[in-house]
Amino acid sequence: MTLIFQNIRKQYGSNVAIDDVSTEFVPGLIHGIIGPNGAGKSTLINMTAGSYAVSSGAIVLDGRQMQSLKKYEIANSGIARTYQNIRLFDQMTALENLEVCYYPTEVGATWREVLWPPFGRSQRERRREACMEILRFFNLQGYASAEAGSLPYGRQRMLEIARALVMNPRVLLLDEPAAGLNHHETAELTAKLAELRSPDRIMIIVEHDMDLVMTLCDRIVVMHHGKLLFQGTPAEVQANPDVQLAYLGTANDIDEIRAAAQDRRAKLGIRARQRS
Amino acid sequence: MSAVDTPAAAEPRTRRIIPLLVFALAVALLVATPFLPNYHIRVINGLLIYILLGIGLNIVIGYAGLLDLGFVAFYAVGAYTYALLASPQFDLHLPFLLILLIAAFLGMLTGILLGIPVLKLRGDYLAIVTLGFGEIIRIVMNNVDWLTGGPQGIARLDKASVFGIEFARPVEIYFLLLVIVFTVAVLVWRMERSILGKAWAAIREDQDAARGIGINTTNAKLAAFATSASIGSIAGVIFAASQRFVSPESFTLQESVLIVLMIVVGGIGNILGIVAGATILILLPEVLREFAEWRILFLGLLMIVLIIIRPAGIVPRSFGPDKLIRGLFGK
Numbered sequence: 001m002t003l004i005f006q007n008i009r010k011q012y013g014s015n016v017a018i019d020d021v022s023t024e025f026v027p028g029l030i031h032g033i034i035g036p037n038g039a040g041k042s043t044l045i046n047m048t049a050g051s052y053a054v055s056s057g058a059i060v061l062d063g064r065q066m067q068s069l070k071k072y073e074i075a076n077s078g079i080a081r082t083y084q085n086i087r088l089f090d091q092m093t094a095l096e097n098l099e100v101c102y103y104p105t106e107v108g109a110t111w112r113e114v115l116w117p118p119f120g121r122s123q124r125e126r127r128r129e130a131c132m133e134i135l136r137f138f139n140l141q142g143y144a145s146a147e148a149g150s151l152p153y154g155r156q157r158m159l160e161i162a163r164a165l166v167m168n169p170r171v172l173l174l175d176e177p178a179a180g181l182n183h184h185e186t187a188e189l190t191a192k193l194a195e196l197r198s199p200d201r202i203m204i205i206v207e208h209d210m211d212l213v214m215t216l217c218d219r220i221v222v223m224h225h226g227k228l229l230f231q232g233t234p235a236e237v238q239a240n241p242d243v244q245l246a247y248l249g250t251a252n253d254i255d256e257i258r259a260a261a262q263d264r265r266a267k268l269g270i271r272a273r274q275r276s
Numbered sequence: 277m278s279a280v281d282t283p284a285a286a287e288p289r290t291r292r293i294i295p296l297l298v299f300a301l302a303v304a305l306l307v308a309t310p311f312l313p314n315y316h317i318r319v320i321n322g323l324l325i326y327i328l329l330g331i332g333l334n335i336v337i338g339y340a341g342l343l344d345l346g347f348v349a350f351y352a353v354g355a356y357t358y359a360l361l362a363s364p365q366f367d368l369h370l371p372f373l374l375i376l377l378i379a380a381f382l383g384m385l386t387g388i389l390l391g392i393p394v395l396k397l398r399g400d401y402l403a404i405v406t407l408g409f410g411e412i413i414r415i416v417m418n419n420v421d422w423l424t425g426g427p428q429g430i431a432r433l434d435k436a437s438v439f440g441i442e443f444a445r446p447v448e449i450y451f452l453l454l455v456i457v458f459t460v461a462v463l464v465w466r467m468e469r470s471i472l473g474k475a476w477a478a479i480r481e482d483q484d485a486a487r488g489i490g491i492n493t494t495n496a497k498l499a500a501f502a503t504s505a506s507i508g509s510i511a512g513v514i515f516a517a518s519q520r521f522v523s524p525e526s527f528t529l530q531e532s533v534l535i536v537l538m539i540v541v542g543g544i545g546n547i548l549g550i551v552a553g554a555t556i557l558i559l560l561p562e563v564l565r566e567f568a569e570w571r572i573l574f575l576g577l578l579m580i581v582l583i584i585i586r587p588a589g590i591v592p593r594s595f596g597p598d599k600l601i602r603g604l605f606g607k
Contacts, residue, residue: 049488075490089481091593092474100474104490110472114463120470127471163489
C-alpha cells in the first residue's frame with residue numbers, strides 16, 4: 001500500500017499553485033510536508049482529500065486513481081483528514097461528531113434501526129462504545145456529551161483528529177494539527193501522534209512547528225513556491241543548504257531546532273524509524 | 277436529609293415541574309377533546325394536522341438545515357390524491373389506507389423530483405426555488421380544470437373508512453389523527469437519532485466536512501426531502517378526508533410560511549418544539565377570535581417577543597423527547 005503523487009499540478013487561472021510534484025508516501029512512517037507560507041502544502045492535502053480538483057497528474061492509492069473520485073468516495077476509500085481551520089460539527093456533541101462517521105457503513109440499515117427498536121438500541125450502543133474508546137484515547141471522555149463547538153480550542157483540535165480516526169483510515173492527513181496550541185498541548189499532541197504510527201497507516205502531517213516535525217516525522221517533503229524542493233529524513237533536510245536558504249533560516253536556528261527535537265524525542269522515548 | 281432545599285437542589289426540581297405541568301395540561305386537553313363541541317374538535321383536528329406538517333417540514337429545515345418555503349406543495353399532492361381517488365370526479369372510490377400509501381409514495385416522488393434540481397442550492401437560493409415550486413403546484417391545481425376542477429375544487433369526497441370503521445365525524449377524525457400523528461412523531465424521532473439523522477445534522481453543520489467523513493450528501497439530502505414530503509402528503513390525505521372538499525385556496529404560500537413559523541417559534545429541530553409552536557400559532561388565533569382584527573397584531577407582537585426572549589424557540593433543540601421522558605419518569 002502506497003500513496004503516490006504522479007506529476008500533480010494545480011493551477012488557478014495563470015497562477016500555478018502546485019507545479020509538477022511527484023513523490024511517494026509509505027505506511028508505517030510519518031511523513032511531514034513543510035515549506036514557507038504559500039508553498040502549496042495545504043493545497044497538496046486538499047487535493048489528496050478531494051477538496052480541490054487536480055489540474056493534471058494523478059494521485060494513486062494502492063494502484064487506484066483517486067483524483068477523479070468525489071470527495072465522499074475518497075473518504076470512503078480510506079483517506080481521512082483534519083482541517084487547518086478546525087471544522088467540527090459544532091452543535092453536535094463530541095460523541096456524535098465521531099458516531100456520525102459510521103454513516104457510510106451503516107446507512108443501509110437505517111430502516112431497521114428506525115423500525116426495530118432492539119436493533120436500533122444495539123446499533124447505537126455499539127457505535128457509542130467504539131467512539132468512547134477513541135475519545136478515551138484522546139482524553140476527551142469527559143467532553144463526550146458537550147457540544148463540540150463549546151470545547152476549548154486545544155480539545156477541538158484533538159477531537160478533529162479523533163473524528164478522522166473513527167473509520168480507521170489507511171491514509172491520515174493532518175493539516176497543521178499544532179496550530180494555535182500551547183507548548184503543553186503540542187507535547188501532548190506529539191505523543192498521541194507518535195502512538196498512531198501503524199504499519200497499516202500512511203500518516204502525512206503539514207506543520208509549521210519545526211520541533212514537532214523534526215521530532216515526529218521519518219520523512220520530510222519540503223515545498224517551495226509550489227515545487228518540491230527536497231525530500232529526505234529530518235537529518236538530511238536539516239543539513240540541506242537549499243532548505244536552509246529557503247526556509248529554515250540561519251545555521252544557528254537549525255542547531256537549536258535539532259537540539260530541541262533530540263531532547264523531546266528522548267523525553268517521549270520516540271525513536272525515529274529511519275528507513276535505509 | 278435536610279428539610280430545607282438548598283438553591284442547587286431546588287433548581288432541578290423547578291426544571292422538572294414545568295415540563296410536568298405542560299405535559300399534564302396537554303394530556304388533559306387530549307382526553308377532554310372528544311367531549312368538546314364539534315367546532316372545538318375541528319380546531320384541535322386542524323392543530324393536529326399542522327403538527328403533522330410541522331414534523332414533516334422540520335426534517336428538511338430543522339434536521340438537514342435546508343430552508344424549504346414550498347412545503348405546502350406536498351400537502352396539496354396528498355390532498356388531491358385523495359380527492360381524485362375517492363370522489364365522484366372520476367368515480368374512483370379506493371380504500372382510505374390504500375390512498376394513504378399511494379399518497380405517501382407520490383409525496384416521496386415529488387420530494388425527490390424537487391430535491392434533484394435544488395441539491396446544489398442552500399439558504400436564500402433554496403428558499404426562493406422551493407417557494408416557486410409551491411406556487412407552481414397551486415397554480416397547476418387551479419388551472420387544470422379537467423383534472424382538479426380548477427378554482428371550484430373537488431367536492432363530495434368519500435368518507436374515510438378503515439376496515440369498515442368510518443372516520444367522518446370530527447371526533448372520529450380526531451382519533452384517526454391522534455394515532456397517525458403519534459406514530460409519525462415516534463418514527464421521525466427515531467429517525468433523528470438514527471445514523472441517517474446524525475448525517476443530516478452533520479450536513480446542517482458543515483456540508484463539506486460531512487463529505488470529508490464519507491457522507492454522500494446528495495443521497496442523504498434526497499432522503500430528507502423524500503421523507504419530509506411523504507409526511508406532508510399524508511397530512512394532505514387526512515385533511516382532504518376530514519374536509520371532504522379540496523380547492524387550491526387551501527394551499528397558498530401563506531400556509532408554507534405558517535408552518536415555517538411554527539417551527540421557528542416552537543424550536544427548530546425539535547418535535548416537542550413543533551407541538552408547542554403549532555399550539556400557539558393555531559390555538560391562539562381561535563382564543564383571540566373576539567378581538568377580531570386586533571388578533572393579527574397581537575400574534576405578530578407575541579412572535580417578536582418570543583423570538584427576542586427565546587431565540588432558539590420555546591423548546592430548544594437540546595430539550596428533546598428523551599429529556600421529557602427522563603424528566604417525567606425519573607432516570
